[in-house]
Amino acid sequence: MSHTSTATAVQISVEDTIGYITLTEPQRRNPLSVKTMRSFLEALTDLSANPAVRVIIVRALGPAFSAGHDLTEVVGRSLDQEREIFAICTKMMQSIHQVRQPVIASVQGIALAAGCQLVASCDLAVASTAARFGTPGVKIGLFCSTPMVALTRAIGRKQAMRMLLTGEMIDAATAMQWGLVNEVTNPETLDTVTRTMAQTIAKASAMTLSTGKEAFYRQIDLAEDDAYQATQEVMAVNAVTHDSQEGISAFLGKREPQWQDR
Structure with missing residues (x-):
């Protein structure tokens, strides 16, 4: 099953249980224009509503993952127009956390500014050894x-401040060491490694994945007491679901679970 969205800059496809969102403007280094961000948001919404899709992979064509905002849109605009650009960007990034499926960035090249933000916003990230990451806004007067x-x-304060204040890029190995990406692999194996990670996750109950992802972002910035209050209720409710009871019974009975995603 495969279909394409109307916008040329963003392509959407589904293969088995994995949904793909592909940035398709390689000649322009896949800029996140307002139109592209709206199309990305639409693609994310479409895939999230598809019950067959258990994991979403975000990838891009060409040598760059994304060079960030389309700067031609940022020059000579009114304050309200600038607000619109960053409001849609914020909505897009937050939606990655709000969709029920885990979202994996598959980063083949440079990811700069809002492109780096996109990688950091995804739940997981796999990078090619050719990937580079940076927040170079400081160099052009737009922090x-x-x-x-x-x-x-995604990463520690000192490392983040270094990237933000210097505007210098870091390589894939550094990005993994700092916690921006989960895994680094050769360019020729990037798609396979990302897909294998997605397939491993897709074996779980979609309901369980959705429950866990939502709880993760709800508790992550809470104080420990509040986080435990929130998650103990999530676990109790999760425990009485069909899939939890089925999964535990299957484990105890040494058989494969039959998920019903409820």
């Missing part, structure tokens, strides 16, 4: 303040 939100929640 990467919104990318900073996702970046500082």
Whole structure:
């Protein structure tokens, strides 16, 4: 099963249980224009509503994953127009956390500014050894303040500040060491490694994955007491679901579970 969205900059497809969102403007280094961000949001919404899709992979064509905002849209605009650009970007990034499926970034090249924000916003990320990451806004007088939100929640403060203040790029190995990506692999194996990770996750109950992802982002910035209060209720409710009872029974009975996603 495969279909394509109307916008040329974003392609959507489904293969088995994995949904793909592909940025398809390689000649422009896949900029996140307002139109592209709206199309991405639409693609994310479409895939999220598809019951067959258990995991979503975000990838891009060409040498760059995404060079960030389309700067031609940022020049000579009114304050309200600038607000619109960053509001749609924020909505897009937050939606990645709000959709029920885990979202994996498959990063083949440079990911800069809002492109780096996109990687940091995804639940997981696999990078090619050719990938580079940076928040170079400081070099052009526009500090990467919104990318900073996702970046500082993915990596430590000192490392984030170094990227933000210097504007210098880091390589894939450094990105993994700092916690921005989960795994680094050769360019020729990037698709396979990302797909294998997605398939491993897709074996779980979709209901269980959705429950866990929502709880993760709800508790992550809470104080420990509040986090435990929130998650103990999530676990109790999860425990009485069909799939939890089936999964535990299957484990105890040494058989494969039959998920019903409820």
